[in-house]
Amino acid sequence: METRLDPWGAVHVEDYTKLFEEFGISSFDDILPELVDPHRYMRRKIIFGHRNYDAVLAAMKSGRPFAVMSGFMPTGRAHFGHMMVMNEIIWHQQQGGDAFAAVADMEAHAVRGISWERCRQFGIEEYILSLIALGFQPKENSHIYFQSKNYHVRNLAFELGIEANFSEVSAIYGFSGETCISHMESVMAQSADILHPQL
Structure with missing residues (x-):
């Protein structure tokens, strides 16, 4: 079944792996150790996926x-x-x-x-x-x-x-x-x- 993201209603996701693949989402676990003081939502895996957050992390580290x-x-x-x-x-x-x-x-x-x-x-x-x-x-x-x-x-x-x-x-x-x-x-x-x- 095709996954549809609806910004105006509730979306129930049963298979996050499929969602990650379909929308090109990466696991936040890979970059979490590189954050000096990660937000508690990141540490608690409430924020668990990202798209290109590496660029934000690089900017934070370099002061850009x-x-x-x-x-x-x-x-x-x-x-x-x-x-x-x-x-x-x-x-x-x-x-x-x-x-x-x-x-x-x-x-x-x-x-x-x-x-x-x-x-x-x-x-x-x-x-x-x-x-x-x-x-x-x-x-x-x-x-x-x-x-x-x-x-x-x-x-x-x-x-x-x-x-x-x-x-x-x-x-x-x-x-x-x-x-x-x-x-x-x-x-x-x-x-x-x-x-x-x-x-």
Whole structure:
């Protein structure tokens, strides 16, 4: 059976070996001994796979610039899973990484139908404040933004959309003829979030 990764729902994985092979994921065990002070999630094997984290490790060791990027879809209260992601962002920032945290309001509005007003409220009150309360330093190596207000991300998403087509994103995300265009566009916004630190 084909494995499909769904960023908007729960995914149950029965065979991690197959998942690693299919998506080119390497075991984190191989590089763990090289980290001076690994995050507790790495030590406890909560983070157990990676793709090209060797480049981040090399940058850390040599003092070269590197970035960490993640985001939160503002659909409700922050929970334990969000806290885990926040802790990873904070740890990478403490290691010298340029830290990017996106509030995926365009995605929440398109995929879950959350109003722009609620997106902003959840984004600030639940995610941004929680991130800072956990130790994120908003004034050093930091970028917190709403997708809808970040024109670099929106412009990059538009350009990425030129390179993608419906059959491609449908094969990856399982879109059908019933999927709204804005939902599909949110995939380009996700990709732009991931790539824009390189700009």
